Amino acid sequence: MQLLPVEHFAALARLPNCRHVFTRRIAGIDVSHNKAKALARLERAHWQIRHASGFGDWPLLIAEQVHGDKIAIVDEPIESDRHFTACDALITNQRGVLLGIHVADCCAVYIVDPKTPAIGLVHSGRKGTEIAIVAKAIEQMKKRFGSTPPDMIVQLSPCIRPPHYETDFAAEIIRQCRSKGVSQIHDSGLCTACDVDRYYSYRAEKGKTGRMLALLGLT
Numbered sequence: 001m002q003l004l005p006v007e008h009f010a011a012l013a014r015l016p017n018c019r020h021v022f023t024r025r026i027a028g029i030d031v032s033h034n035k036a037k038a039l040a041r042l043e044r045a046h047w048q049i050r051h052a053s054g055f056g057d058w059p060l061l062i063a064e065q066v067h068g069d070k071i072a073i074v075d076e077p078i079e080s081d082r083h084f085t086a087c088d089a090l091i092t093n094q095r096g097v098l099l100g101i102h103v104a105d106c107c108a109v110y111i112v113d114p115k116t117p118a119i120g121l122v123h124s125g126r127k128g129t130e131i132a133i134v135a136k137a138i139e140q141m142k143k144r145f146g147s148t149p150p151d152m153i154v155q156l157s158p159c160i161r162p163p164h165y166e167t168d169f170a171a172e173i174i175r176q177c178r179s180k181g182v183s184q185i186h187d188s189g190l191c192t193a194c195d196v197d198r199y200y201s202y203r204a205e206k207g208k209t210g211r212m213l214a215l216l217g218l219t
């Protein structure tokens with residue numbers, strides 16, 4: 001892979017003690033024909049990106065998302081890859097482990113507290129935003145790790161937005177962060193359905209689509 005189909009967010013890239021990536025659409029992987037085969041190819045591409053991004057030997061913790069508000073809390077060392085059933089957010093204060101969230105229109109919300117340090121990665125679409133999963137993840141980072149919201153940097157990934165979607169859940173995520181005392185909030189502002197050459201969009205592609213992978217870890 002010469003040029004990795006990934007992006008980095010400036011607000012996170014300048015932080016010295018975390019590393020992150022957001023994968024884009026992988027050229028040539030078309031989920032509309034043979035879904036199982038395409039998803040297997042996508043998983044392999046994500047594995048390659050993970051290794052090419054310098055995360056190769058980091059245990060990968062994946063949330064098996066259900067549009068709920070359960071948060072996986074990782075406060076002790078983990079040695080190998082793990083899936084967390086029925087969770088839509090992961091938080092940790094451990095270094096050298098990689099948090100992973102899949103999205104295709106929903107927002108991946110990166111939360112970094114560089115002081116403690118501690119991190120969170122949240123899957124927040126319309127439903128998750130309605131039940132305030134980002135606010136709950138911020139609360140749990142305070143409670144479990146002693147993080148304080150003024151230290152936190154929040155980054156919203158590309159996600160579906162009006163007029164392609166009837167609900168502006170990205171704006172609601174930002175409101176939730178502010179109400180919890182976070183002021184350093186960065187939004188990519190990009191709509192996944194506006195740019196299906198670059199992103200997968202569940203709505204724009206009528207459900208026959210792949211997933212972007214958000215990755216975040218403390219160094």
Ligand SMILES: [Zn+2]
Nearest residue numbers: 164191193194
């Ligand atoms: Zn759009």
